[in-house]
Amino acid sequence: MKRLLLLSFLIVMVSPALASAGEDGVKILNERCAYCHDLKGPAPQTIRQLWKRDAPDLFYAGDKYRREWLVAWMQKPVRVRPAGVNYLRAINSTPTHLKKTKKGRKYDVLWGKYLKPLQHEELSQPEAEAVADVLMGLTQHYDLTASEHFDASKKVTLDQGELLIDKVYGCESCHQIEPGYGGYTGSELYTAGKRLQPEFMLSYIRRPKNWDPKIWMPNLHVKPADLQKIVNYLILLSKEDYNASH
Ligand code: HEC
Ligand code: HEC
Incomplete structure (x- = not known):
């Protein structure tokens, strides 16, 4: 229930800003990605919030990524963080x-x-293009x-x-x-x-x-x-x- 509420909240939050960027991309992001990735910000403000994050923030994707890389990665996802997003769980710095x-x-x-x-969802090329268009519009x-x-x-x-x-x-x-x-x-x-x-x-x-x-x-x-x-x-x-x- 909590998740449903959160999802409907995100749909309301994300749609107006992205209305021109293509329906499919917005729908895919809200339905299949937003429960892991933060699409609206702000970044974690406390250590506690930071260690709850299990996927990279995407709310400033348009300020950060190269579009070609996003399109390719979403079709063939590979790790870019050798210890994962929650690195404290995986590394030994004693x-x-x-x-x-x-x-x-x-x-x-x-x-x-x-x-x-x-283990990450793979998008088809048209899906990846549509999602990349939306992500490149997130420029907070x-x-x-x-x-x-x-x-x-x-x-x-x-x-x-x-x-x-x-x-x-x-x-x-x-x-x-x-x-x-x-x-x-x-x-x-x-x-x-x-x-x-x-x-x-x-x-x-x-x-x-x-x-x-x-x-x-x-x-x-x-x-x-x-x-x-x-x-x-x-x-x-x-x-x-x-x-x-x-
Ligand atoms: C179950 C949680 C989960 C879901 C659902 C999910 N992702 Fe991810 N995503 C991750 C994790 C974890 C990573 C980071 C992988 C790594 O670096 O090892 C990631 C990485 C990414 C990246 C690369 C960004 C970067 O800096 O590493 C993109 C782009 C991305 N996801 C897009 C999507 C899209 C689009 C969807 C929906 C179709 C989606 N994700 C659904 C967990 C998720
Ligand atoms: C104490 C550890 C530490 C040191 C030292 C460090 N970084 Fe980082 N760096 C990180 C972490 C953690 C992130 C966040 C990665 C993420 O978003 O998942 C990061 C992110 C980055 C990013 C953004 C990468 C991305 O994929 O979003 C760049 C570029 C970068 N660092 C370059 C550097 C450079 C250049 C130096 C030296 C001048 C440096 N870092 C020193 C820990 C470190």
């Missing part, structure tokens, strides 16, 4: 279990060897991305980028920059450039808590010039083909 990276930093490991493979955090300007001329090599991510800022203690290489708390960064809009990456890395007030990612006070280099690096990194070379 000091004796920490692994060392090449440069001597330590990162978390999973309690078990692997999480279960992701446009205020945060509108002020960001990505500078594609601040190119780096893979080695220079890895140095920034690993040695200078220690992002690798929580994020993988290659399958199996890096920590498990955050999402995989080797696909970030394909998944995420550059302006979102700039804004999120600059101040993660603007997006998600209780998230574990700290503000690492990345220098503006390094921020542009890191995002250029993540885009370059996402062009590597891991199936072929690893």
Whole structure:
């Protein structure tokens, strides 16, 4: 009953804003997705709410994702968070279990060897297109991305980028920059450039808590010039083909 009430509430909330974006997408989202994914915000405001979240928030999907990635992912879903959304349940960060990276930093490991493979609904191509249209219209955090300007001329090599991510800022203690290489708390960064809009990456890395007030990612006070280099690096990194070379 509670769930039904919540669903009807969401249908009322989401429909007016999205009326022009295509009936099917709205219907699919409300009926098949909204009971797991938050489509209206705000992000969890307390630790308690954060640990109740079992699926990524989608209410600012249009400020965050690249449409092509969404369309492809929804037809063939794969895990992008090696320890799942609720990473605290899956990772072991007790000091004796920490692994060392090449440069001597330590990162978390999973309690078990692997999480279960992701069980996620697969959409047909027309469904994925319709849903992506609606998701790309969810732009509650446009205020945060509108002020960001990505500078594609601040190119780096893979080695220079890895140095920034690993040695200078220690992002690798929580994020993988290659399958199996890096920590498990955050999402995989080797696909970030394909998944995420550059302006979102700039804004999120600059101040993660603007997006998600209780998230574990700290503000690492990345220098503006390094921020542009890191995002250029993540885009370059996402062009590597891991199936072929690893
Ligand atoms: C039973 C809960 C559940 C339902 C229902 C569900 N999802 Fe998900 N979804 C998840 C989880 C969990 C993830 C994250 C997977 C991961 O990273 O390991 C996810 C990830 C996603 C992502 C990728 C975003 C990202 O950053 O990882 C998209 C897009 C998505 N879901 C769309 C949908 C759509 C569209 C529907 C409805 C057709 C739907 N989901 C239904 C649980 C759910
Ligand atoms: C203490 C752990 C930690 C550190 C250190 C850390 N992150 Fe994160 N990061 C996270 C978590 C947790 C998230 C949220 C993932 C999610 O939404 O599921 C995140 C999210 C992100 C995202 C958004 C990814 C997405 O898929 O939504 C980017 C980009 C990112 N981090 C880059 C970085 C960079 C670059 C650094 C270093 C400057 C860094 N992170 C350092 C934990 C960390």
